[in-house]
Amino acid sequence: MTDLVRSADALWRAMTYIVVAQLHMDSNPLDARVDVSDVKAQASGHWGTVPGTAWALVHVGLAAGYRPDIEIIPIIGAGHAGPVQRALAWLTGDLANVNPRLGRDAAGLAALVASFPDGDGLGSEVHPALPAGAYMGGWLGGALAFAQGMALDSPNRVVVPIVGDGECETPTTAASWLAQMAIPGAQVVPVVHLNGRRMGGPSLLGSMSDEQASAYARGLGWEPVVAHVEAGSPSEHSAFHRVLVEGIDAALRGEHRVILLRCVKGWSGPIGAHKTPLTDLKGNPRERAQLRRWMSSYASHELFNKNAQPVGALASALDEIRFSAPRPGPPPAPVAASPEGRGFSTEVCRVLRAHAVAGDFKVFSPDELESNRLGNLVGEPWVHEALAEEVLLGWLAGWTASGRRGVLISYEAFAPLMLAGLVGHLKQRRLTDPTPPSINLLLTSYGWHNVYTHGDPALVTALLGIGDPAVHVFTPADANRTALALDDALRSVGQLNVVIAGKHPAPLHPRDTIDHERQHGLAVWDHLSDLGEPHLTIVCAGDIPATAVRDAVGCIRDRYGCRVRVVNVHDLAALAGPALHRYVGENASVLVATLGHPAAIWGLLRGRVPSLDVVGWREPPHPMRQDELAAHAGLDVAGMTRAAAALLTRSGR
Ligand SMILES: Cc1ncc(C[n+]2csc(CCOP(=O)(O)OP(=O)(O)O)c2C)c(N)n1
16 A cells, blocks of 8 residues: 555545544444444434545545645535535544534544534534635535636636536536636636435436546536546555546646546445435444444544544544635725716726726626627636626636635626525625625616516515625616726625616716715715705615606605605615614605615615605516606606605605
C-alpha cells in the first residue's frame, strides 16, 4: 500500500464509520459490542449517499493537500450527506470550533452521535460553517452551477462538485452541463455519483451503461472518465486518485472533464438503501448483530485509541488533507456616477460599466439583454448569457459567495423559476460568516406589452412572504432611481436585492427626495402632498404606480376635499420597518399602489394602519393591451380615484 492509499483508506473508513454510528448509535460509538442500551430507538438520517460522497471528499481533501499551490474546493450536491460532513469536521477538529461540545475526543464523539439528527442545533444536512460547506443545497440541482460560478475567473482554483445521478435529472443540473460552453474558463471537475439509485428507485443516468453515460457527457462537451468502485480496495483508491488529479490538471489546461464514479448505492452497508437500512435495532437482536458486523468491517480499532484519538494512518492522513473555501471580503466598489435623466438603458449601462471597470464583476442574463435595451453590453467579457435562469442564479451565487459582485438581469415574469434556488441561497447565507456580496436581480418588463404571457409578479410576493430582513425589493419610480438602486444593491453585502424596473421611456420624478429614499427606503413627496396630518396617504411603489398617483392625486383632493399625502416607496422592506407611521401618518387611511400582487402589501401592512386598501397587479383574464391592463388593475386615474373614494367612505369620511 502506498502512503496515499493508506491515508485514503483510513480516512474513508473513519468517516464512514462515524456516519454509521451517528445514524444508529446513541452512546458508546466505539464499543464493538453494540449493546441494546447504546442503539437509537429510531435510526435516522440517510445512508445511501454516504460511502460514495465520503469517498469523493476524502480524495478531494488529499488532492488539495498535495497541491498547496492551488485551491481545490469540494461542493456537496446531496444535502443528505450532512453526516459525512459532520464526520469529517469532527475528525479535523473544525466541529469543535463551531460547537465546543463536539470536540475531537471521546466525549465529543459520544455527543456527536447522541445529538444526531438534531446535531446540537447544526441540523442533519450540509452546514455552511463546516469544511466542504461552501454549498448547502437541500434542494437538488444547483451544485454544478454554483461550482461553475465559484470557479469563474479564478485561475488558481478548481472546484469539484459531487453531483448525484438522480440530481442529474433536475433541469438545473441538466442545463448546467451545456451552459459550461458560455463560461469555458470556469475550472470545475464534476464527480457524478453514479450509484444507480435516487431516493425511491433507479436513476435514469445510473440505468445507462458506461458507454451511454459517457456518450451523454461527451455530447454536452465533457470528456468522461469512468471510475469503478466496488469494495473500496487499495487499487480503487489509487485509480480514483489518479483520475481526480488528472481531471484537475485537465481543468487547469482549460479542458472539461467529468468523473463518473460508478458504485453501488450504500455499498459496505447491509443493503443499498437511500435511508437507514436497519429500522428496529432496539427490538430486533438480528439487526443489532448486523450492525455489529457492519461497524466492525471498518476496523475502527486501527483508527482510534480508547480515547477516540486518531492513530496510525488516520492520524497522518488528517495532517495531509486540506479543505479550503474562498471567503474573501467583497472587492472595492467604484465611485458612483450620478444619473443624468437619460433613461433606463443609458443609466443602467453607466452603473454596470462602472462596476466592470472596478473589476471582479459579472452580469448574467438569460438572453434578455437585447430585449431589455441593454444590448450594447453583449459581448463584454464580464457578461455571460445562457437561456437557463436557474443555472445563472447558481453562477451568481457561486460567484458572489467567493467575494465578487454581480447581477442577474431578466424578466420579472419568468423569475419565479429561480424561487427555490433563491430561498436555498438565503438559508445558506444566513449561516455564513463573513457575509458575502449580495445576490442582485434586476427584473424588467412588467412594462406590460404582451402582458398576458409575460406578466407575473409572483417572485416578489413569495420573497416578501419569507420575512427575511436580507430581502430588499426596490421599486424605483423612474430610471434615475433604478440606476441608483442598482448601484446601491451592487455595493451591499449579505442582501438579496430585487430591483423591479421599467425599461420603457417613462416620466421622471423630482430628485430632491432621492437620497432620503435610498437611505430610508421611502420618502414623502412634498410636491404632491398637503401640509399637516393627512386624511389619506397614498403610497406608490414602482414607476407605473408613481405616475398613476401623480396624475390622480389632484382629482382625489378636489373631489373629496381631504388632505392627501403621497409617499414614494423605493424599497418595499421599508414598509415592514418601525418608522412607517412617520411617513404615512398616525391616523390616515392608507391607499397603496403597487406593481406587484396586492397580497404582498397586505402581508406587510395588515393591522398596522387604521384602514388600508391596495391597488396592484390583477391577473388579466385574457390577452389585453398595456393600457387595458392598467385600467383592469385600477392603476390609472379612474381606478385610483375609485379606490380612494371607497376607502374614505369605509373610514367614515
Ligand atoms: C429539487 C429537489 N427535489 C426533490 C428532493 C428530495 N430528494 C432528496 S434526496 C433525493 C434523491 C437524490 O438522489 P441522487 O441525486 O442520486 O443522490 P444520492 O442520494 O444517490 O447521492 C431526493 C429526490 C430534493 N431534495 N430536491
